């Protein structure tokens with residue numbers, strides 16, 4: 001085995017990357033960086049039925065967004081089919097593998113039998129020693145897993161892990177469609193890519209003994225294994241590709257910053273003193289596989305939001321603007337209709353938890369999104385609303401200097417004039433008719449940022465709407 005650290009991230013493009021995948025990528029990347037080693041990207045795309053190009057594009061987008069750049073060119077397993085087949089043929093010739101002609105019907109029957117008898121479902125090795133070779137009959141190729149003995153391996157997180165060969169299957173290495181399977185390709189590729197540390201989720205720990213058996217038969221070296229404990233959501237449920245709260249796309253839609261995601265994932269089951277915040281250069285320096293905890297960990301969404309706000313307030317304004325631009329592109333949000341957009345962003349930016357808070361705030365200033373929903377409108381007293389709006393409009397109209405103090409003064413006059421109404425209620429009226437929303441940040445600030453003409457336009461629109469209602 002190579003002495004220089006070589007790690008890899010090997011996603012299967014069968015779904016959007018999830019938080020667990022990203023953590024495996026981050027730890028693999030950090031460990032390679034810390035040791036001046038290499039970090040490779042391998043796309044495990046041999047499952048034709050479930051692969052999708054959009055998931056591949058997404059892998060690149062997310063890794064680049066996070067700044068987890070890989071060394072050399074990415075490897076696609078689909079480009080290596082000839083190599084896999086050559087090795088499988090050799091295994092057949094050396095009697096390390098065999099053709100299995102069992103029908104789906106038969107396999108279902110075995111599965112049912114195992115379930116009924118509370119046995120672990122496994123193939124019964126029917127074709128194992130028969131040396132079958134039929135023409136024009138569909139078959140799969142299975143690996144001849146040792147029938148007895150144990151597989152013992154040292155995992156850098158879970159320490160000694162032991163499996164009994166009798167629990168393992170003669171697993172399929174070549175499907176009937178002529179494509180090799182995950183457990184086979186991973187062994188071949190890790191070997192040819194000189195991978196020294198296989199860092200991946202705990203869900204793969206049961207694949208490891210199968211892979212080690214194959215490695216031994218092929219006379220390859222055994223890499224170091226690092227299985228990362230499973231991540232649970234706050235309800236204690238395992239995160240998976242199908243679980244939308246773990247899908248990294250959701251985090252891009254909310255407007256999390258890469259720094260916050262990396263920081264939170266680093267801290268999941270790994271610690272250094274009591275530090276909460278780690279900058280990427282510190283991560284590279286401090287990260288060590290030794291400090292990974294064995295127990296499962298919980299992704300705390302509230303904490304993640306808190307960390308995001310921390311980064312929004314700490315990063316340079318230019319950087320946040322760049323992230324925000326990408327966020328808008330990613331989510332197809334158009335804010336180009338708003339005139340004084342930089343003024344609006346600079347006000348809301350450091351008050352926001354997520355980039356979505358910034359875009360939601362910006363859209364308050366786009367007339368295309370200004371709408372007085374019937375349902376909400378019906379909650380406001382028509383006569384009072386009209387009176388408040390007419391009074392407010394008159395005052396706004398003659399304001400000499402458009403600044404927040406003068407706007408607040410007018411609101412104060414409103415309080416006096418409508419003394420019989422609670423102040424909060426008056427804010428509620430203004431907020432709704434000027435923005436169409438029930439909840440917003442400071443309404444006087446919104447009025448200021450909207451500018452006089454737009455405020456008057458919206459008041460006129462509201463009055464008309466109230467009369468027609």
Ligand code: GLU
Nearest residue numbers: 010011012044186200204
């Ligand atoms: N392709 C596998 C997955 O997406 C990872 C394989 C590995 O890291 O060994 O779960």
